[in-house]
Amino acid sequence: MSLIHKTAAELGALIASGQASAAEVAEAHLDRIEQVEPKVRAFLHVDREVTLEQARAVDERIRQGEKLGPLAGVPIAHKDIFATRDMPTTAASKILEGWRPPYDATVTARLRKAGLVILGKTNLDEFAMGSSTENSAYHATHNPWDLTRVPGGSSGGSSAAVAAYQAPLSTGTDTGGSIRQPAAVTGIVGMKPTYGGSSRYGLIAFASSLDTPGPFARNVMDAALLHAAFSGHDPMDSTSIDAAVPDVVEAASNADIAGMRIGVVKEFGGEGYQQGVLNRFHDAVELLESLGAKVVELSCPSFTTALPAYYLIAPSECSSNLARFDAMRYGLRVGDDGTRSAEEVMALTRAAGFGPEVKRRIMLGTYALSSGYYDAYYGQAQKVRTLISRDFEAAFHQVDVLISPTTPTTAFPIGERADDPMAMYLADLCTIPSNLSGNAAMSVPIGLADEDNLPVGLQIMAPVLGDDRCYRVGAAVEKALESRWGGPLLKEAPAL
Amino acid sequence: MSVMAYDEALERYEPVLGLETHVELGTHSKMFCGCSTTFGAPPNTHVCPTCLALPGSLPVANEMAIESTIRIGLALNCSIAEWCRFARKNYFYPDMPKNYQISQYDEPLCFDGYLDVEVDGRTVRIEIERVHLEEDTGKSTHVGGATGRIQGADYSIVDYNRAGIPLVEIVTKPIPGTDRLAPEVARAYATELRELMRSLGVSDVRMEEGSMRCDVNVSLMPRGSSEWGTRTETKNVNSLRSVERSVRSEIQRQAAILAEGGRIIQETRHFHEDTGMTTSGRSKEEAQDYRYFPEPDLVPIAPDPVWVARLKSALPELPAVRRKRLQAEWGVSDHDMESMHNADAIEIVEATIAAGAPAADARKWWMGELARRANESGKALADLPITPAQVARVTELVASGTLNDKLAREALDGVLAGEGSPDEVVASRGLQIADEGELATIVEQVLAGNADAVEKVRSGKIAAVGALVGGVMKASRGKADAARARELILEKLGVSE
Amino acid sequence: MSAITRDEVAHLARLSRLAISDDELDHYATQLDDIIAAVAKVAEVAAEDVPPSSHALPLTNVFRADEVRQSLTPELALSGAPAVEDDRFRVPRILGEEA
Numbered sequence A: 001m002s003l004i005h006k007t008a009a010e011l012g013a014l015i016a017s018g019q020a021s022a023a024e025v026a027e028a029h030l031d032r033i034e035q036v037e038p039k040v041r042a043f044l045h046v047d048r049e050v051t052l053e054q055a056r057a058v059d060e061r062i063r064q065g066e067k068l069g070p071l072a073g074v075p076i077a078h079k080d081i082f083a084t085r086d087m088p089t090t091a092a093s094k095i096l097e098g099w100r101p102p103y104d105a106t107v108t109a110r111l112r113k114a115g116l117v118i119l120g121k122t123n124l125d126e127f128a129m130g131s132s133t134e135n136s137a138y139h140a141t142h143n144p145w146d147l148t149r150v151p152g153g154s155s156g157g158s159s160a161a162v163a164a165y166q167a168p169l170s171t172g173t174d175t176g177g178s179i180r181q182p183a184a185v186t187g188i189v190g191m192k193p194t195y196g197g198s199s200r201y202g203l204i205a206f207a208s209s210l211d212t213p214g215p216f217a218r219n220v221m222d223a224a225l226l227h228a229a230f231s232g233h234d235p236m237d238s239t240s241i242d243a244a245v246p247d248v249v250e251a252a253s254n255a256d257i258a259g260m261r262i263g264v265v266k267e268f269g270g271e272g273y274q275q276g277v278l279n280r281f282h283d284a285v286e287l288l289e290s291l292g293a294k295v296v297e298l299s300c301p302s303f304t305t306a307l308p309a310y311y312l313i314a315p316s317e318c319s320s321n322l323a324r325f326d327a328m329r330y331g332l333r334v335g336d337d338g339t340r341s342a343e344e345v346m347a348l349t350r351a352a353g354f355g356p357e358v359k360r361r362i363m364l365g366t367y368a369l370s371s372g373y374y375d376a377y378y379g380q381a382q383k384v385r386t387l388i389s390r391d392f393e394a395a396f397h398q399v400d401v402l403i404s405p406t407t408p409t410t411a412f413p414i415g416e417r418a419d420d421p422m423a424m425y426l427a428d429l430c431t432i433p434s435n436l437s438g439n440a441a442m443s444v445p446i447g448l449a450d451e452d453n454l455p456v457g458l459q460i461m462a463p464v465l466g467d468d469r470c471y472r473v474g475a476a477v478e479k480a481l482e483s484r485w486g487g488p489l490l491k492e493a494p495a496l
Numbered sequence B: 001m002s003v004m005a006y007d008e009a010l011e012r013y014e015p016v017l018g019l020e021t022h023v024e025l026g027t028h029s030k031m032f033c034g035c036s037t038t039f040g041a042p043p044n045t046h047v048c049p050t051c052l053a054l055p056g057s058l059p060v061a062n063e064m065a066i067e068s069t070i071r072i073g074l075a076l077n078c079s080i081a082e083w084c085r086f087a088r089k090n091y092f093y094p095d096m097p098k099n100y101q102i103s104q105y106d107e108p109l110c111f112d113g114y115l116d117v118e119v120d121g122r123t124v125r126i127e128i129e130r131v132h133l134e135e136d137t138g139k140s141t142h143v144g145g146a147t148g149r150i151q152g153a154d155y156s157i158v159d160y161n162r163a164g165i166p167l168v169e170i171v172t173k174p175i176p177g178t179d180r181l182a183p184e185v186a187r188a189y190a191t192e193l194r195e196l197m198r199s200l201g202v203s204d205v206r207m208e209e210g211s212m213r214c215d216v217n218v219s220l221m222p223r224g225s226s227e228w229g230t231r232t233e234t235k236n237v238n239s240l241r242s243v244e245r246s247v248r249s250e251i252q253r254q255a256a257i258l259a260e261g262g263r264i265i266q267e268t269r270h271f272h273e274d275t276g277m278t279t280s281g282r283s284k285e286e287a288q289d290y291r292y293f294p295e296p297d298l299v300p301i302a303p304d305p306v307w308v309a310r311l312k313s314a315l316p317e318l319p320a321v322r323r324k325r326l327q328a329e330w331g332v333s334d335h336d337m338e339s340m341h342n343a344d345a346i347e348i349v350e351a352t353i354a355a356g357a358p359a360a361d362a363r364k365w366w367m368g369e370l371a372r373r374a375n376e377s378g379k380a381l382a383d384l385p386i387t388p389a390q391v392a393r394v395t396e397l398v399a400s401g402t403l404n405d406k407l408a409r410e411a412l413d414g415v416l417a418g419e420g421s422p423d424e425v426v427a428s429r430g431l432q433i434a435d436e437g438e439l440a441t442i443v444e445q446v447l448a449g450n451a452d453a454v455e456k457v458r459s460g461k462i463a464a465v466g467a468l469v470g471g472v473m474k475a476s477r478g479k480a481d482a483a484r485a486r487e488l489i490l491e492k493l494g495v496s497e
Numbered sequence C: 001m002s003a004i005t006r007d008e009v010a011h012l013a014r015l016s017r018l019a020i021s022d023d024e025l026d027h028y029a030t031q032l033d034d035i036i037a038a039v040a041k042v043a044e045v046a047a048e049d050v051p052p053s054s055h056a057l058p059l060t061n062v063f064r065a066d067e068v069r070q071s072l073t074p075e076l077a078l079s080g081a082p083a084v085e086d087d088r089f090r091v092p093r094i095l096g097e098e099a
Ligand SMILES: [Mg+2]
Pocket: B103, B134, B169
C-alpha cells in the first residue's frame, strides 16, 4: 500500500522504526497534493521546500534520539486559521492576504514539538463563517466524493484534504459544527473537543466562547492520537481547562460499549432531514443496540432554539473580534491616499477586505449588542444558552452519550445555498447545541445515503470532559461497520 | 468666550462635581500580557501578539493588578464584588489595537466606598461609586499641521508600548454641596487619592507622565433649584493645580452661558495649561454606543473572601491616619500640617527627619528655602536635585556650629547646583564659620573702625550693637556666627544686657 | 413590517466601520431582516428567571503571575504594518478624540 493510504498511526510507526523517513512521507503527500489539488482545491498555501525542510529536521531529531510522540514525522494540514510562523495565515480573507504571523498558535507549536510536519494551510469559509467553504475569499473547495458538491465548512479544506488522501491528518475549528459537519459530508472522523480542552491561542477568533480546535482523521484512533497531541491546559488561553485530558487514545482502542446508555435526542430528526440520512441514523441505532448499548429516546426541548441563539451569540462576538482588522497594524489597507482619515480608511478597507457573509454577521452582531436591543437579543440568547446546558445536564444524568445525525442532509451542490444564508445555517442544526454548552462531540461515518450515495455522519455527544466517551462509541461503530464493509467507508469514494 | 467672575458665579449657581480618575498600576508586566510596563522604552519594544492585537492572540489577567485594585477598593472603604466580569467596550480608535477596550461595565471589582478629604479645616466625604480595572491605549504622535496637535495633522504614528498597561478607574458619585470650595475640594481629592496610591505602593502616580489622569465633571444648578444641570467632562487633566483651575474656569464659563439664557452642551472638554481655560472636545449629544458585553476571552473573577480579608488586614497605614500621627510626633499646628500636605512635603520632611534632622529644622528648610527654590524653577519638591539626607546633613552642620543660616543656604545652593554633597560644597566653597581667634581679630578691627557705634553701646543704647554685628558679618563675608560675635562685642565693651 | 430599516443598516455599517454602497444597503437590509426575523425566535422562550451564560464553562479566577516575558522585536512587531515611520505604526490622520 502506498504511503498516502496508510493511517497516521502506521506512518508514525514506520518513521519511528526507520522504515520510512519523514521526508519520504512528506514527499509522497506533496506529490498527491500536486496531483489532485486542481480538482479538490483544499489548500490555500503549500510550500514544498518549507515542508521538506521541516521533515528533514524531524528526521534529524529522530536520528539524534530525541523522544518524540507517536505522530513524529507524520504530515498534517492546518486550517488556515491557526497562526504559523513559517507560512501565511489568512483565515481565507482578503483582509489578511499574505500576512505572516510572528508567532505560532499553541496547537501549531505543540504539533511541531511533537514532530508533525506541516503540509500546508487549508481553505475555509472566511473567518470560519459558513458551512460550505464557498465563503473563502480565494476559491471554493470541492468534495472528493463528488466534485460538484461542497466539502462542508467552515473547515472544508481540512476535511477534503484528509478525504482526498492529501493529508492523513488535519486540524479544524468548530464554532457551530465546523469540524463535525465537514467530517460527516466527506466520510471521515471529526472531533470537537470539550470547549477549553484545546487551546485557542493563535487561532484567529470568530466567536470566542464557542471556537474549539479539533482533529480530522480517516479513523477514530488517528483522531485520538492527534487530539492527545495538541490538547491540554494552556496558560496562554484563560478559558483553557486546567485538568488532565481524558484518555482518548485508550478509549479509541477500547471498542466495548456493552451496557452503555445512549440517548437519542427527539428534537433532532423529521422535517428538513434527508431520508437517506435518517435511514443510516436508524441503522446506526440498531447497530449500537446490537453491540450491547441501551438506547433510549429523550427530549431536550430547548435545542429547538439553539440555532437562533447561536446566530445571535456568534455574530455578536465576531462583530467585536473582527474589529481589530482595521488597516492600522497589519493586513490590507485600502484608500490611504494621504487625504482620507483613519476612520475612512478603516471603513474602505473593511468593505473591500471582508466578504458578504462576514459583513452580514458583523452587522447582525453589532445590532444584537446595541443598547436598545441587547436584552431582547444577545441577553436573551445567553439565557437560552443556559437552558441548553441544563438540557444537556439533565440528559447526561440519564445516559452516557447522546446521538443524532451530524447533519440533516448530505453534501449539497456548490452554489445551491450560496445566496440563501438561512438555508445555509440549517446545516448546523444538530451540531450547534454542543458548542453553546461546551460539551464534547464527534462525527463518525455511518454509511452512504440511499438517494445520492454520499457519506452520512453520526454525531456522538458526551459531557464536558467526557471526550473519551465519544472515542469509545466512535471506535465501536467504526469497528463494527468496517468489518461489515470490509474496510473504511472512504474506499467507496470515486478515484480522483 | 465670556466668563463670569468667580464670586458672582457662586452667588448665582451651585456647582456639582464628579471625578473619574485613571491610575496606571505599577505592575512589572502589562494587564493581559507579559510585556514590560517600564516607562520611556524605545517605541514598540514592549509589544507582543496580545497587546498588538495580532489575530489569534488572547489576554490573560495579571493577578497583581487584580490584587492592587482590590487593595485600592479596600483603602477607599469599598465593597469588593463576590463575582464580576470583564467587559468589552467597543469603539474604533487607532491607538486601541483591538478596537475594544477590556474594561468592566455593570460589574466593577469594587463599589460603594468613600474618601474623606480636609479642605479649609472642614472634612468633606467624597462618595466612591466604583473602582474597576481596565487597560491603557497606545500613544499617537500627530505629524504635520502647525501645532503637532490632532487637529490639522497630516497623519499620525503610533507606539503601542503603553497599550495594555493596567489602568484602575476610580469614579466618584456626584459631589454636591462643596459650594465655593469646589475647586479646592477637587484638588484635595486628587491629592489624597494620589497619596493613597503611593502609600499602597500600587502606582508611581506621576501625573506629568500620565500615570494618573483626572476627568473632571462639573455642572451648575441655579441657587434654590434642586435639579442638577448638564455636566461637562474635562478629560485627562494632568496636574493637581490644573484640576483646581479647570474646575474654577469651567464654573465661570458655564455660569456665563447660563446667565445669558444659554444651555450647557454635554460634551468632553480639554484643559489648557497656558490659558487656564477648557475648550470643546467631542460632543456626547449623539450618545456613543459602546456595545458592552462580557469579555468571552476572560473568565469571571470571584475573589476568595479569605484573600480579600488578608489583603485588608495587610493594608498599610493610610495617609490621613498617618498625617494625624506625624502631626502629633512633630508637634506642628493644623495649619502647618495642612500647608505641608498641600505642598506635598510630608513624605520628604519625614524622610529628612528619619535621616537625623530635628522636625522643626526639616520643616523649616523644606517649607522655606527649598519650597521657594522649587517654586522658582516650577518643580515639585521631590524633583529638586537634593535628597532628604543631604538636607538633614545641612541642619546637622548648623547645629554643630559649622554653618550659620546664611552659610547653610549657600551650601544648599551648591548641592542644588550639582557641586556635590553638603560636606563637599562646604569644603570647596570654603563655607566655615570663623573660629574664635579669627572672630576676635575681626571684632577688634570693627570696634576700632566704628567709634560712634561703640560710644552709643557704651552709653547704654544696646540696640546699636546690631550695626557692629553687621560690620563683623560683613568683614567676615558672612562666615561669622552672629550670636557669638554679639557676645564678644558686648564682652569687649564691658556691657551686659 | 420589517424588523430593520435601511437607515438602521446604514447606522450599523457606520458603527462597524464598513463602507457600504447604497445598492448594497438594500441587499443587506433584506437579508438582515430575514435573519433577525428568524433569530427573534429566542424572544419566545420563557426565561425570565434564567441566568444568562456568557461562557461555556463555569471557570473563574484564571490569572497569570506578574512576570515580564519576552516582547517581540520591533522588526517583528512592525513586520505586518501597512506603513511604518520611526519604528511606529503610521496611520492616516485621526479625526477626533475618543473616550
Ligand atoms: Mg475608563
